[in-house]
Amino acid sequence: MNLIVEREKGLLELERRIADLRTANVSQPVDMSAEIAALQAKYEELQREIFGSLTPWQKVHMARHPNRPTALDYISQLDRFDELHGDRMFRDDPAIVGGFALLRGRPVMVVGEQRGRDTKENIKRNFGMVTPEGYRKVQRLARTASRLGLPIVTLVDTKGADPGISSEEHAQSEAIAKCLVEFSEARTPIVAAIVGEGGSGGALALAIADHVIMLEHSVYSVASPDAAAAILWSDATKAEEAAARLKLTAADLQQFGIIDEIVPEPLGGAHREPALVVGKVLGSVSLALQRLSEMPVEALREARYQKYRRIGAWQKERPEPIGSTR
Amino acid sequence: MAMPEWLRSRRGKNAEARDAALWSKCPGCGEVLYRRDLAANQFVCTKCGHHFRMGAHDRINMLIDGDFHEIGAEVQPGDPLGWADKKTYAVKLAGDREKSGLSEGVVCGLGAMDGFEIALGVMDFHFRGGTMGTVVGERITMLLEEARKRKLPCIIFTASGGARMEEGMFALMQMAKTTAAVTRFMDEGNLFVTVLTDPTTGGVSASFAFESDVIIAEPKAMIGFAGRRVIEQTIRQKLPDQFQTAEFLLEKGHIDMVVNRHDLKAALVRLLQYAAGKVVAS
Numbered sequence: 167m168n169l170i171v172e173r174e175k176g177l178l179e180l181e182r183r184i185a186d187l188r189t190a191n192v193s194q195p196v197d198m199s200a201e202i203a204a205l206q207a208k209y210e211e212l213q214r215e216i217f218g219s220l221t222p223w224q225k226v227h228m229a230r231h232p233n234r235p236t237a238l239d240y241i242s243q244l245d246r247f248d249e250l251h252g253d254r255m256f257r258d259d260p261a262i263v264g265g266f267a268l269l270r271g272r273p274v275m276v277v278g279e280q281r282g283r284d285t286k287e288n289i290k291r292n293f294g295m296v297t298p299e300g301y302r303k304v305q306r307l308a309r310t311a312s313r314l315g316l317p318i319v320t321l322v323d324t325k326g327a328d329p330g331i332s333s334e335e336h337a338q339s340e341a342i343a344k345c346l347v348e349f350s351e352a353r354t355p356i357v358a359a360i361v362g363e364g365g366s367g368g369a370l371a372l373a374i375a376d377h378v379i380m381l382e383h384s385v386y387s388v389a390s391p392d393a394a395a396a397i398l399w400s401d402a403t404k405a406e407e408a409a410a411r412l413k414l415t416a417a418d419l420q421q422f423g424i425i426d427e428i429v430p431e432p433l434g435g436a437h438r439e440p441a442l443v444v445g446k447v448l449g450s451v452s453l454a455l456q457r458l459s460e461m462p463v464e465a466l467r468e469a470r471y472q473k474y475r476r477i478g479a480w481q482k483e484r485p486e487p488i489g490s491t492r
Numbered sequence: 493m494a495m496p497e498w499l500r501s502r503r504g505k506n507a508e509a510r511d512a513a514l515w516s517k518c519p520g521c522g523e524v525l526y527r528r529d530l531a532a533n534q535f536v537c538t539k540c541g542h543h544f545r546m547g548a549h550d551r552i553n554m555l556i557d558g559d560f561h562e563i564g565a566e567v568q569p570g571d572p573l574g575w576a577d578k579k580t581y582a583v584k585l586a587g588d589r590e591k592s593g594l595s596e597g598v599v600c601g602l603g604a605m606d607g608f609e610i611a612l613g614v615m616d617f618h619f620r621g622g623t624m625g626t627v628v629g630e631r632i633t634m635l636l637e638e639a640r641k642r643k644l645p646c647i648i649f650t651a652s653g654g655a656r657m658e659e660g661m662f663a664l665m666q667m668a669k670t671t672a673a674v675t676r677f678m679d680e681g682n683l684f685v686t687v688l689t690d691p692t693t694g695g696v697s698a699s700f701a702f703e704s705d706v707i708i709a710e711p712k713a714m715i716g717f718a719g720r721r722v723i724e725q726t727i728r729q730k731l732p733d734q735f736q737t738a739e740f741l742l743e744k745g746h747i748d749m750v751v752n753r754h755d756l757k758a759a760l761v762r763l764l765q766y767a768a769g770k771v772v773a774s
């Protein structure tokens with residue numbers, strides 16, 4: 167059950183009533199503008215009450231909302247997209263969508279983690295949980311982009327890498343590790359956008375970038391809150407507590423220097439105005455690419471190395487906490 | 493086995509006294525073994541050959557001849573999230589320092605192995621389950637940077653439950669940091685070897701553990717990305733005993749060799765010889 171979907175029900179009901187009244191108002195002689203205005207005020211108040219400040223756990227549910235724009239919603243708004251398939255070894259993983267594209271006139275390589283909107287699509291896309299074959303597809307696309315000097319744009323949206331038998335048999339660890347290598351080495355600008363959930367190494371595999379963008383209500387964490395609760399307290403039902411402790415919101419991570427930019431969402435979340443949000447994210451990606459493309463490749467790679475080199479929270483000798491070094 | 497002075501000072505009197513007094517039950521065969529006998533046999537069961545988890549300093553002592561010059565010992569953990577559940581992170585760390593005699597989950601440094609200068613990192617499961625937080629990531633990175641500067645081969649022993657939850661995203665980012673350091677180090681023609689010991693999972697297996705030229709594992713070590721429990725919960729069935737063992741990974745082509753601990757040093761030295769181009773036919 168999605169908490170946001172539940173909380174939205176009252177709002178959607180009000181929305182319908184207002185729309186009905188508006189239709190009626192046109193065709194009937196009695197003026198109902200006052201009633202409409204009152205309902206509209208009530209609607210806005212309720213909306214602020216529900217979405218004005220979301221807890222980390224509510225944000226997790228927002229990030230997992232079935233109507234939240236997915237990678238393909240962004241890709242479909244690119245000027246052009248030529249999808250490339252397969253890992254050249256075993257299989258094409260539908261949880262990864264990637265290929266050549268044009269973003270505001272600029273040729274790029276786009277790679278995204280794709281979950282489904284309904285049960286049928288989720289089964290096909292494995293709920294956005296990527297298998298080693300998917301990560302190997304990412305690697306080969308990143309290598310091609312690096313060789314051709316095409317900027318790489320990634321769209322991150324996964325609870326985590328697939329934890330199945332076949333994924334272990336096909337070396338999930340190695341597949342993720344080599345994605346990290348490819349993105350570390352790439353001789354081309356990389357911009358990553360965390361558009362939904364960014365869970366653990368499965369997300370990081372697509373998120374080593376020169377510029378990392380996060381949507382306001384996206385989450386990005388060392389492990390999904392459910393997995394973290396299981397690891398920490400052997401109790402997945404404590405996911406809400408884990409979500410609160412992990413500091414996984416966009417605001418937290420920007421403060422830590424782990425992400426670079428937050429794209430705001432409309433009140434109620436990205437799915438309320440998907441076209442607007444997709445446009446804003448693509449606009450931000452485009453701006454970042456413009457800036458990064460002006461850097462010489464070696465300077466870009468050195469800056470990327472130093473960016474990750476700095477992230478951490480440690481101190482010399484003394485065992486009292488000090489917080490981030492950035 | 494004579495214990496060098498650096499090791500004696502680092503392990504402290506407590507560890508020695510503990511080893512002398514204690515016995516351990518072998519998880520492999522159930523035999524009760526004196527810690528002292530076990531230590532003398534490189535922590536391998538004298539009866540069934542089960543490889544016990546080893547302390548970092550014991551491991552270094554097993555491999556390094558003479559002095560070991562530690563790198564990154566001054567790097568100590570912070571508490572970036574201000575973590576507290578049943579205990580605060582600071583209290584958990586203090587408990588593990590006491591229990592393991594270590595300041596963090598990895599010991600890194602330079603030393604000589606059979607005449608070869610090497611950079612060596614050894615993770616220790618006894619400290620927070622070998623989890624990787626900032627300090628582990630930072631020390632490994634410092635080791636690789638020093639090895640790159642000195643053009644030394646680098647060997648890292650892994651033992652890890654994955655990323656350290658209590659440091660949140662700072663822990664995850666250590667995968668990126670160590671990978672970047674590995675990449676630069678390897679780009680310049682240096683040999684990188686990893687030895688996967690029981691267990692090697694999650695954020696460590698999915699970063700530097702599987703980025704090396706040669707991957708060795710100890711017998712029966714549990715190695716994988718997802719933990720056994722997570723997989724069993726996902727697929728709702730029991731996994732076979734062999735799943736995710738070193739031998740299973742060898743069969744699947746994920747690692748190069750499974751080497752018994754008694755033969756490990758010799759195997760590593762042979763690799764160092766190839767990399768140095770100094771193999772003399774006998």
Ligand SMILES: [Zn+2]
Nearest residue numbers: 518521537540
């Ligand atoms: Zn035994």
